[in-house]
Amino acid sequence: MTQTPDAPVTLPTARKCPFDPPPEYAELREKCPVAPLELTVGPGEGAGWLVTRLSDVRSVLSDRRFSHRNELIGLPTPPPFPMTEYSPPPAAPGAFIKMDQPGHSRYRRLLTRRFTMRAVARLTPMITRLTGEHLDAMAGSARPVDLVTAFAEPLTVRVMCEMLGVPDAVSEPLARQLAVISRMHYTVEELITACTVIAETLQELVAAERAAPGTDLIGELVTGDELTDEEIVNIAWALLGGGFDTTANMLALGTFALLDHPGQLALLRARPELTDNAVEQLLRYLTISHLGASRAALADVELNGAQIRAGDTVVLALPAANRDPEHFDAPDRLDITASAQGHVAFGHGEHQCIGQNLARGTLRIALPMLFDRFPDLRLATPAGEVPLRSDMLHYGVHELLVAWGEDTGD
Ligand code: HEM
Numbered sequence: 587m588t589q590t591p592d593a594p595v596t597l598p599t600a601r602k603c604p605f606d607p608p609p610e611y612a613e614l615r616e617k618c619p620v621a622p623l624e625l626t627v628g629p630g631e632g633a634g635w636l637v638t639r640l641s642d643v644r645s646v647l648s649d650r651r652f653s654h655r656n657e658l659i660g661l662p663t664p665p666p667f668p669m670t671e672y673s674p675p676p677a678a679p680g681a682f683i684k685m686d687q688p689g690h691s692r693y694r695r696l697l698t699r700r701f702t703m704r705a706v707a708r709l710t711p712m713i714t715r716l717t718g719e720h721l722d723a724m725a726g727s728a729r730p731v732d733l734v735t736a737f738a739e740p741l742t743v744r745v746m747c748e749m750l751g752v753p754d755a756v757s758e759p760l761a762r763q764l765a766v767i768s769r770m771h772y773t774v775e776e777l778i779t780a781c782t783v784i785a786e787t788l789q790e791l792v793a794a795e796r797a798a799p800g801t802d803l804i805g806e807l808v809t810g811d812e813l814t815d816e817e818i819v820n821i822a823w824a825l826l827g828g829g830f831d832t833t834a835n836m837l838a839l840g841t842f843a844l845l846d847h848p849g850q851l852a853l854l855r856a857r858p859e860l861t862d863n864a865v866e867q868l869l870r871y872l873t874i875s876h877l878g879a880s881r882a883a884l885a886d887v888e889l890n891g892a893q894i895r896a897g898d899t900v901v902l903a904l905p906a907a908n909r910d911p912e913h914f915d916a917p918d919r920l921d922i923t924a925s926a927q928g929h930v931a932f933g934h935g936e937h938q939c940i941g942q943n944l945a946r947g948t949l950r951i952a953l954p955m956l957f958d959r960f961p962d963l964r965l966a967t968p969a970g971e972v973p974l975r976s977d978m979l980h981y982g983v984h985e986l987l988v989a990w991g992e993d994t995g996d
Contacts, residue, residue, distance in 0.1 A: 588891055594622040595636060597662040597877065597901065599976050604969070604983075605843050605872060606918065607905035614638045615906050620892035625899055627672035628660025632882070632897035635889075636662075638906035640913045640930065642890050646902055647935035651885045654937055656684040658882035660899040666771050680813070680820030683828065683937070690936065693821060696810065697940060700749070700803050706943040709749065710951065716744050717952045721959045730966035730987040737956070738837040738986075745948055746829045750822055751795060751802025756787050764830040768979050784826075788819040825941070832874060833945045835975065835982025837952055840868040842972060842986055843920060844953075845965050850922050851957070858954060864922035865949045870929035871920050873905040876981035879933055904930050960990040 598608030614621050615638035623634035637643055646652050653659075656674045665672065677684035682693035699705065720741045724731050731737075739761070747757040763780040766772050772780075791804060792815045799805040803825075807818045844851040854864050879902045887894045894900060908929050909917040915924060932939035939945070957963060965972070966987040973984040 588619060589617045591618060591621060594624040594634065596624050597636065599663070599876065601974065601976065604839075604972060604974055605846070605920070607873065607876070607903075607909060611638055611903060611906035611909070614903075615910060620890045620894075623662055623899075623901055625660035625662055626664050627669070628899060629657055629672060629674065630660075630897050632660060632899055633895065634660060634662060635892060635894055635898060635900045636903055637889070637900060638903045638910075639890070640907040640910040640928065643902040643904065643907040643930055644928075644934045646881060646889065646900055647879065647930070647933060647937070649887070649935075650687065651883065651887055652881035652900060653686050653884050654684055654690075654881060655686055658884075658897075658899075659880045660882075662880070662899070662901050663770060663877060666769075666777070667774055678816070678820050680817030681824055682821065683824050687936070693817075694936075694940065696807065696812065697803075697821070697825075700806070701940050701943055703943050706947040709745070709944070709947060712748055713745055713948055713951050714955070716741055716748070717955045721955060725959065729989045729991070731989070733841060733986040733988050734834070734838045734983060735985075737952075738834040738841075739831070741952060742834040742837065742948060743830065745833075745944070746826060749803055749944070750825060751800045751804040752791060752822075752826075756791070760784060760787050760826070761830065764826060767827070768831050770977050770979060784823060785819065788822050789815065791822070792818050828939070829941045829944065831978070831980055831982070832941070833948050835874045835980050836869065836872065836945065836949060838986050839872050839874065839982045840865075840949065840953060841956065841963075841988075842965070842969075842983055843868060843872060844957075845963065845988075846969050847920050850920055854922055854954075855957060855961075860922050861950055861954055862946075863926070865946055865953070866926040866929065867920060867922050867924060868949075869931035870908045870914070870926040872981075873908045873929075873931050874981045875904050875931070875933075876976070877901075877979065878903045878905070879937075902930075904933070960988075963988055963990050965989075 598610040602609055619639040621636045623636040625634040657676050682690050720737050724736050743761045763783045766776050766780040795804045795808045799809045881900050883894045883896050883898045885896050911917050932942040966989040975982040975984055
């Protein structure tokens, strides 16, 4: 028997433990799996809903009666800056993430070839080389080192940029502006600067590739002759935006979780064949998309006893779904030998993460290389003092100070 709360719930974001989702989720999932949700702003009069069970989350994400169009979806969190009117624009040409069919699949079809497991396997030498370079630089630095700025962020940005064809000279300024819009709050001025710099940089890049196309992803899109420059700029923006801090957050938070679970780390070191499964477990256990996935109902739909109306916003709580005891054994335990099959850390359905194989490939290479290079890697601050990214669109850690070897007293 499910119960409806007296008032709509707010989207939980505060944590008691850095690795566990907000505690409210367990009760909601059990007692009110499709709960009325407070929206801070919405495009219309539609109500909000929060969905916490894995089966319901998967069912909404694979149902075309739920739209991903920006202009239809309300926000469950305070808007990034104070606004009098909330009217997000429709997706620009190429910005496929916020499109429904048929536009979405038209663009996605042009990209999937580059993101298959086989295509990502061909990037292994590049990812291994870049990982080695960053670990060398880390080894030569004074300890403690911040794993986020010394390893996780620069490595994943360079992997993304090499794949797309973004030269080193512009990857750093680009990353700085992407970092602004990956926060939950920024000023209008910061937003305008970020969007201007990102758009201009990508426009110049597409123009350069038109003049002399490379073998990278943008080069392939310009030679395909099917897309305008504006479309290619927006596709590149969607990919960079989607991949910018996600893998980095998983790498840093995953390292933190393993250092905090020494038995699991020892097991991983002893049995490297568990790496692929360990990465899946970390993805499930940590679920960095802590704000979930949002959709707008295009029709009236009944979901697990709740009457959702056309125009309502539905938020799929991915962190709650990935701890659903109906699906996972001991879901609140990090066990790198257990199955994480069916997790929704990358979403589900037509909008499921296009970069998932790249993210997996990077994590499967970078985590073991990190722990091999520093066999006694340890936290240099108490776990309770590690600053958490609850204030960002993707969850993770702001800083992870680590040390190894003898204490130098630095
Ligand atoms: C561990 C790393 C990552 C996680 C946890 C993650 C998570 C997700 C999730 C949950 C979605 C679905 C959102 C929704 O349905 O509303 C998604 C979509 C997406 N991701 Fe990722 N992602 C990761 C890495 C990447 C990378 C490396 C790229 C870059 C290539 C990327 C690009 C995208 C894009 C473009 C979409 C939208 C796909 C579409 O709408 O068709 N992601 N990601």
